[in-house]
Amino acid sequence: MTAIDFTSFVDQLATASGETILPFFRTALAVENKLAGGFDPVTAADRAAEDAMRSLIRQTFPEHGILGEEYGNEHTEAEYVWVLDPIDGTKSFISGMVAWGTLIGLTRLGDPVYGMMHQPFTRERFTGDSGAAQYRGPAGERDLHVRKCDALSDAVLFTTSPLLMNASDRAAFSKVENKVKLSRYGGDCYAYCMLAAGQIDLIIETGLKPYDIVALIPIILGAGGIITTWDNRPPQAGGRIVAAGDARTHAAALELLNS
Numbered sequence: 001m002t003a004i005d006f007t008s009f010v011d012q013l014a015t016a017s018g019e020t021i022l023p024f025f026r027t028a029l030a031v032e033n034k035l036a037g038g039f040d041p042v043t044a045a046d047r048a049a050e051d052a053m054r055s056l057i058r059q060t061f062p063e064h065g066i067l068g069e070e071y072g073n074e075h076t077e078a079e080y081v082w083v084l085d086p087i088d089g090t091k092s093f094i095s096g097m098v099a100w101g102t103l104i105g106l107t108r109l110g111d112p113v114y115g116m117m118h119q120p121f122t123r124e125r126f127t128g129d130s131g132a133a134q135y136r137g138p139a140g141e142r143d144l145h146v147r148k149c150d151a152l153s154d155a156v157l158f159t160t161s162p163l164l165m166n167a168s169d170r171a172a173f174s175k176v177e178n179k180v181k182l183s184r185y186g187g188d189c190y191a192y193c194m195l196a197a198g199q200i201d202l203i204i205e206t207g208l209k210p211y212d213i214v215a216l217i218p219i220i221l222g223a224g225g226i227i228t229t230w231d232n233r234p235p236q237a238g239g240r241i242v243a244a245g246d247a248r249t250h251a252a253a254l255e256l257l258n259s
Contacts, residue, residue, distance in 0.1 A: 007127070010104055010116050013056055017049040017086055017102045018120030024048075025121055026096045042090065046070055049086035049102065057082050069211045081107045083214040088117075089188030098122055099190045105215030112236055115215035117189050126193040128222030133196050144223040146245030147198035152179040152252045155201040158191040159183075165206045169240065172230075173204055175256040192216040192243060196223035201245050202253055208238035216243075226250045230257050 024045035032042050050070045057066055065081035066074040075081075082105070087093050089100030098121055106114040117126045124137035126144065133144035149155050157180040162170050177183045180202065187194070187203075189212075194200050196219050213227075214236050220227045226247050230240040232254060242257070244250035 006106055006114055009056075009060060010106070010114065010127070011125075013053045013104050014102060014116055014118035014120075014125060016052045016056055017104075018118060020049045020052045021045045021087065021102070022120050025093065029094070031094050042070065043087070043094065045093070046086045046090060050084055053082075053084055053086065053104070067210060069209070079109060081110075083107060083112075083211050085189075085211040085215070088212060089190065092186070092188060097186075099187050101189045101193075103189055103211065103215035105211075105217075107214060107236070110236070112214050112217040115218040117193050117215060117219065119190065124193075126196065126219055128196070128219030130218045130221040133219045133222030135197065144193075144196045144219070145198055146196060146220075146223050146225040147201070149201040149244075149246040149249045152176065152202075152249060152256075153181060155180045155182075155249050156199075157183040157202045157204065158187050158194075158200055159185060159204050160188050160191075161185050169206045172257045175259065176202075176204060176253050179252075179256065189216060192220060195225060195243055195245055196220055198223075198245065202249055203241070203243040204253065204257070206240045208241050210236060210238050213238050213241060228254075230254065 029043050047070050050068050054066055065076040065078035067076055068084040085103040087100055088103045092099040101117045101119040104116045114129050127134050135142050135144055162173055191203050217227055220243050225245045227235050227243040229235055235241050242253055
């Protein structure tokens with residue numbers, strides 16, 4: 001069984017989670033804080049959407065594992081493991097902004113093999129299997145391709161926020177930020193999809209969890225991009241991440257981050 005066999009089921013997961021989330025968006029929903037000494041919000045929408053996806057997975061593929069942000073791990077030793085973030089970008093979600101999405105990733109023997117980012121409000125789905133990536137939405141359907149960018153001086157850089165970085169990482173990030181043509185903050189998972197779509201060139205993040213990144217890896221790779229940790233290792237465990245559309249930009253960013 002190959003990853004392509006799961007595409008229809010991933011669409012079912014996206015539809016179920018989207019129908020669960022949308023009634024909460026831009027309403028006066030209650031917000032809980034999961035982080036003592038900081039702010040890591042969670043809402044009823046996050047929990048209900050993950051619960052809906054977990055129920056479908058258990059019913060359809062009871063032998064599969066699940067790793068999710070809100071409800072932890074189940075059978076993660078299985079050959080296939082679903083990696084779920086019901087709302088990546090909860091801070092944008094609770095602010096009424098559209099830079100959030102549902103991340104649905106699938107790993108086989110620990111390697112990401114398929115991913116979707118679903119933005120139900122804008123009705124957009126970005127998918128990839130590391131060999132190709134696609135967009136479906138109001139603008140129609142098309143293949144996703146990164147764009148060329150041979151120098152940092154021509155690059156558009158995104159990060160969710162430098163304030164999420166520790167002082168040392170923020171200083172390293174600033175070295176890259178000072179070299180690029182344009183830097184912008186925000187975006188969460190949506191920024192990675194814009195990189196895959198050839199709209200931006202570089203993303204630098206820290207402190208990511210597996211559920212923040214696993215679904216996005218096959219999309220970036222399928223669009224022809226590159227994504228690693230800051231020390232140029234596989235990114236599926238999260239941590240400090242660099243994604244780029246052009247290997248030359250990626251290499252230049254790594255050099256500065258590690259200098």
